[in-house]
Amino acid sequence: MSENELNKQEQLKAALKRLxxxxxxxxxxxxxxxxxxxxxxxxxxxxxxxxxxxxxxNYNAGLNRLLVDSPQLKPYFKENA
Numbered sequence: 001m002s003e004n005e006l007n008k009q010e011q012l013k014a015a016l017k018r019l020x021x022x023x024x025x026x027x028x029x030x031x032x033x034x035x036x037x038x039x040x041x042x043x044x045x046x047x048x049x050x051x052x053x054x055x056x057x058n059y060n061a062g063l064n065r066l067l068v069d070s071p072q073l074k075p076y077f078k079e080n081a
Contacts, residue, residue: 036063 040048052062067073 048059048062048066051057051066052059055062055065057065068077
């Protein structure tokens with residue numbers, strides 16, 4: 001087994017352990033999430049940070065809200081619903 005596969009297994013074990021600590025979350029809901037990361041310029045970061053702060057969002061909720069409300073992405077949500 002490669003080092004990458006071992007790392008993925010360790011990550012899965014850690015995620016399942018966290019799931020056990022969150023009994024209100026179903027296993028399938030926990031597994032069907034994706035990690036997104038981005039490098040933002042200082043102006044974009046400041047705007048995003050202020051948006052989240054103004055709407056009382058954490059970064060995850062703020063990014064989700066922006067993506068769901070994006071006019072450019074709306075057609076893709078309808079196709080995949």
